[in-house]
Amino acid sequence: MEERKNKLFGLLGKNISYSFSRGYFTKKFENLGLKKHKYVNFDLQNIDELPKVLKKNKDTLNGINVTIPYKEEVMQYLDKLDETAKEIGAVNTIKFTKRGNLKGYNTDVVGFENSIYPFFKKHHKRALILGTGGASKAVAYALKKNDIKVKFVSRNPNGKKQISYLDITEEVLKKYTVIVNCTPLGTSPDIEKCPNIPYEFLTEKHLLFDLIYNPEVTTFLKKGLKKGATIKNGHKMLELQAEESWRIWNDD
Incomplete structure (x- = not known):
């Protein structure tokens, strides 16, 4: 051709x-x-x-x-x-x-992994993934690759690997110190929205990652920040996955 x-x-x-x-x-x-x-x-x-x-x-x-x-x-x-x-x-x-x-x-895997990796601490052994769409699958793949066990959170849980938002108790949040939002909740213009988790049980041990980048700090991240959690939005992830796409398109 x-x-x-x-x-x-x-x-x-x-x-x-x-x-x-x-x-x-x-x-x-x-x-x-x-x-x-x-x-x-x-x-x-x-x-x-x-x-x-x-x-x-x-x-x-x-x-x-x-x-x-x-x-x-x-x-x-x-x-x-x-x-x-x-x-x-x-x-x-x-x-x-x-x-x-x-x-x-x-390329979501490359983008997410390279974006979140610098924030991992030794106590980050388990992660809750909010949402069950295509992006959440790439996130799970990257986390497992880094020896972090995952649970999906869904409004309509299906099977053993999924729980409902109502199942997220204080006890669950003590174990699962990484939380990744893969839902569109909180995207501009609906910036007041956020996933329905018990934010009052978050601590400085938690790492919150939001795939959303607009606004820069979502309500989900703001609520985590108030509790001393480490936060990261999805902007860097998007840049990294875009560059990986560009590499693939030009790789003969």
């Missing part, structure tokens, strides 16, 4: 006008002097619309990032999966191979 002159990249998601990725890559292309590179949002109300998008842009499309709610649903449209993405069961990066195949990767 001959080298494409105009290169199009984009973000696949739903209601994503706030997108970090579009601004990040547009600025990156400007800095690198890549005038024929463009990054757009593919804001789809239903994943069924994806084949139409792929067909329409088949001559210029080189790579896609995937965000909520399509990190799992998009897999049915891919020809191949990277080993990590296969194990996690979620994709956030799609590469268009030279043969014209679509290959799925998960």
Whole structure:
């Protein structure tokens, strides 16, 4: 396949006008002097619309990032999966191979792991993951890799690895000192919202990580900070996973 002159990249998601990725890559292309590179949002109300998008842009499309709610649903449209993405069961990066195949990767793992790792202390042995979507699977994968046991928290728990928000007691929070918010609760403009956990039982031993980056300090993080917990938002994670996506798209 001959080298494409105009290169199009984009973000696949739903209601994503706030997108970090579009601004990040547009600025990156400007800095690198890549005038024929463009990054757009593919804001789809239903994943069924994806084949139409792929067909329409088949001559210029080189790579896609995937965000909520399509990190799992998009897999049915891919020809191949990277080993990590296969194990996690979620994709956030799609590469268009030279043969014209679509290959799925998960760069959330790299982004999350490298972002949270500097904050780990010896007593961080167990983590609660709030939410059960595609991002939470990558978070669990990264935590387990660092020998941290995980429990998912869901409004509708299913199976032994999941508990409900009502199950989070003072006793549970003594054991689980890492809490990662993988839900969209608290994202701008609904900044007063936050996951329903008993914040009064948090201590300085807790590490709270929020995948949300807008606002910079969510209500979830503010409540942790009041109790002396260490806090971190998702901005650095997004930068790291975006750079990993860029590496994958350009890696022949």
